Amino acid sequence: MKTRIPSAGTPLLLNDIASATAGLWRHQIDRYISRLKSYLQTPDLCLVNSGTTAGYITMLALAQRSSRREVIIPAYTAPSLTLPIRKAGLIPRCCEVSLETFNLDHDSLDAAITSDTLCVMPVHMFGLASDVAAIRRVIADRDIAVIDDAASSFGTTVQGKQTGTLGDVGFISFNRGKNLSTLVGGAVATEDDELFELIEAERKKLPIANMTHQAKLLLNLTALSVAVRPVGYTLLHALISRYKYTSLHTDFVSFQFPDVLAGAGITLMNRAEAICDLRHRNGSFLGDSLQGLSGIRTPVLIDQTYTVYNQFPVLVDDPELRSRLVGMIFERTGVEVTKLYPDPLHRIYDMGYGGTDDPFPNASYMSDHIILIPTHPLIDSTTLTNIVDTIRSALSRGA
Numbered sequence: 001m002k003t004r005i006p007s008a009g010t011p012l013l014l015n016d017i018a019s020a021t022a023g024l025w026r027h028q029i030d031r032y033i034s035r036l037k038s039y040l041q042t043p044d045l046c047l048v049n050s051g052t053t054a055g056y057i058t059m060l061a062l063a064q065r066s067s068r069r070e071v072i073i074p075a076y077t078a079p080s081l082t083l084p085i086r087k088a089g090l091i092p093r094c095c096e097v098s099l100e101t102f103n104l105d106h107d108s109l110d111a112a113i114t115s116d117t118l119c120v121m122p123v124h125m126f127g128l129a130s131d132v133a134a135i136r137r138v139i140a141d142r143d144i145a146v147i148d149d150a151a152s153s154f155g156t157t158v159q160g161k162q163t164g165t166l167g168d169v170g171f172i173s174f175n176r177g178k179n180l181s182t183l184v185g186g187a188v189a190t191e192d193d194e195l196f197e198l199i200e201a202e203r204k205k206l207p208i209a210n211m212t213h214q215a216k217l218l219l220n221l222t223a224l225s226v227a228v229r230p231v232g233y234t235l236l237h238a239l240i241s242r243y244k245y246t247s248l249h250t251d252f253v254s255f256q257f258p259d260v261l262a263g264a265g266i267t268l269m270n271r272a273e274a275i276c277d278l279r280h281r282n283g284s285f286l287g288d289s290l291q292g293l294s295g296i297r298t299p300v301l302i303d304q305t306y307t308v309y310n311q312f313p314v315l316v317d318d319p320e321l322r323s324r325l326v327g328m329i330f331e332r333t334g335v336e337v338t339k340l341y342p343d344p345l346h347r348i349y350d351m352g353y354g355g356t357d358d359p360f361p362n363a364s365y366m367s368d369h370i371i372l373i374p375t376h377p378l379i380d381s382t383t384l385t386n387i388v389d390t391i392r393s394a395l396s397r398g399a
């Protein structure tokens with residue numbers, strides 16, 4: 001049987017599961033919050049069940065301080081990002097992305113801002129730092145908040161400051177595909193005490209996971225620790241594929257962060273630097289090896305960043321070669337390279353962008369040309385070298 005390597009994976013150890021189990025009878029969340037606060041260097045932080053919920057309570061809080069209703073997000077990003085915006089009674093609006101940085105194009109931001117803009121949400125796609133300082137310069141003194149979506153970029157820093165703390169408020173995800181995962185989880189961080197009070201008030205309204213729910217989460221965490229490993233993933237693949245999301249989410253569940261996952265978070269934080277460093281090295285290796293090859297584009301990093309790659313994105317000029325590369329890489333290495341996201345937001349939802357011309361051609365280009373190469377710590381350097389060789393030889397053959 002061919003060994004399969006999943007597109008995402010945090011190496012969870014027995015120690016993490018044991019530490020999580022203690023959460024069934026011990027309160028551990030405060031310790032986990034302290035660890036996260038000191039890692040992120042942020043004064044205020046709270047935990048919930050997902051990045052989506054973290055964004056949701058953040059927007060509920062921001063909406064209480066203003067009558068403006070529009071939230072600007074990159075036109076190419078996780079489609080699920082629109083759900084908390086709408087659920088909070090707000091309106092998602094798109095901004096074009098850059099084919100250099102693969103993130104929100106700050107030169108296009110001014111055109112997206114209106115008198116109804118409540119906030120801009122730069123997203124650090126794939127772990128690549130978005131230029132929040134440039135975004136702030138465009139916003140200037142227009143009283144528009146910046147929500148720093150670091151769902152996929154835990155550990156990435158800009159001038160030594162952690163993503164998630166670069167805006168007025170930020171959030172992180174700890175779901176299965178993220179840089180560090182406790183199965184589910186999300187955090188909101190801010191230095192604005194008044195805003196934090198509003199966010200905390202929203203968090204406290206969320207339901208609390210009961211004992212049965214917590215026991216189920218613990219079982220799923222244990223299953224995840226097996227399923228992310230190549231042997232576990234290969235053996236359980238048929239079963240796991242049944243649980244993979246194949247359709248667009250139309251809603252999300254929210255609950256308070258369960259004690260039973262906090263223990264795993266605490267022990268994972270002991271290894272956070274090592275895990276982030278491996279992701280950084282894997283992504284940097286791919287970047288150095290693939291940069292400048294004709295037929296593909298790799299991201300240009302903004303200055304003074306340390307990038308913790310969630311995945312390494314490559315834009316393949318020829319869409320047909322793109323599809324074949326996914327198959328070729330799997331055949332040669334067993335690694336699951338993906339083509340997410342299949343559509344930009346304005347092609348998925350009716351967001352009021354009429355006309356015949358594509359209003360966000362770069363976002364459409366990204367959706368139609370991207371492949372994402374895993375960078376998680378469960379992928380070794382020989383496998384990465386084989387991926388690079390596969391891409392190089394396919395490009396040189398014009399395969």
Ligand SMILES: Cc1ncc(COP(=O)(O)O)c(C=O)c1O
Nearest residue numbers: 050051052078123151173174175
């Ligand atoms: C950019 C971005 N923001 C927010 C989220 C939501 O995080 P979660 O899956 O924890 O709800 C995701 C998840 O994929 C994401 O990629």
